[in-house]
Amino acid sequence: MSSPQPQSRLLPPVILMVSSPTATPLADQSPLPIQSNPPAKPPRDPHPRIKHIRLVLKISDLSCQGARNLISTVNVITTVEEAVGSVFRWLYTAESTVPGTRSVTLVLRSMGGIAYTTGKDIDDDHKEIHFSTDYIAKISPERMKDEILGVICHEMVHCFQFDGCHTSPSGLTEGIADWVRLRSGLSPPSWKKSADGNWDDGYEHTGYFLEYLEQRFGEGSVRRINEMLGKTSYEEEIFWKDLFGHRVTELWKDYGRMLKEDSATDDIVIVENGESLDGDASSLTPPESVKTDDTGAGEGVV
Structure with missing residues (x-):
């Protein structure tokens, strides 16, 4: 043999x-x-x-x-x-x-x-x-x-990773890095989910928000965020709507509600242009152009 x-x-x-x-200069x-x-x-x-x-x-x-x-x-x-x-x-x-x-x-x-x-x-x-x-x-x-x-x-x-030709918020860049760390099973025990502050405060704070998007809109959602940053500069008003059909402030509001509620069907309140819009969590669904197929690959995002 x-x-x-x-x-x-x-x-x-x-x-x-x-x-x-050697005396290597320190970068940021x-x-x-x-x-x-x-x-x-x-x-x-x-x-x-x-x-x-x-x-x-x-x-x-x-x-x-x-x-x-x-x-x-x-x-x-x-x-x-x-x-x-x-x-x-x-x-x-x-x-x-x-x-x-x-x-x-x-x-x-x-x-x-x-x-x-x-x-x-x-x-x-x-x-x-x-x-x-x-x-x-x-x-x-x-x-x-x-x-x-x-x-x-x-x-x-x-x-x-892509960064929208250096236009992506640093908090999103760092959040994607910690999301990959989270998905790889390497999150420290000190990490905690929180909706305090802003969505782009970075690191695990944003990383867990990205995991919420992955769960809410399907496998491959964070991959589509990264791919979009490789194709266009970051403009907040249109970036998130093109991907998920909602402003990032709406998504952040829903994420905060989900952290507080035991059931995904509990009512949420979305604040848009200073007005409260009542709805339920199931209303935050991806537009037809970004729904995923069985493999989790995004469709219609180019």
Whole structure:
């Protein structure tokens, strides 16, 4: 009997680069905030682009505690590959148009904050995720693995998501990243659903609102939001109506009501142009152009 042929890897191998400490300028940092998670669904057929993304690891100081903790806690190659897979699983299908990101470098170094993602000055298609080893060193042992996976998952979304040519509210951008983290089963126990404040306050606050949209309007709703941001600039008055047939303020009102009520059939009040419109929760249904088929793929949104 012939020996089995080795299986090809889904992603190209991660390249390990260990360098001496350098004075890297800090970019605007994206601090991540530290329920039960929805079960992660099995991946769809992988997008053909995923095989061509180059993944690189840079560690400025192998002797620091944060770097030691990460390397001893997770398999870095698997962690980075699975983070890329999560982004493509939840935001794209095999037929989707995706951003032109060609490489992602995970940089572990001493810095303030938690993590941030940036593009290289000479070519924005090459992304860098900077992850603070000082922060990693302070994570409790019981939270170490899930927090590392969650932060990398969140930041990986920023490497591949659309943002309406830089017109999307930052709260929506961060909310989509935390929604992917939520859907990947990596939400911290401290996260809570809340309709206080504004819908675009970002992070898990917006992430849970996006999960409400996913449940209300069908599987693939957040994917359609991301796809729309890849095709047009963000104009709030028309963006949400084109996708879901309602203003985002109406959707946020309904979300708040759903958090308070035990039944989805309880009455809600939608405020529009200063006037209260009585209705029930079932009135917030998607227009015909964006109803989903059995696969969850959106129709009529181009």
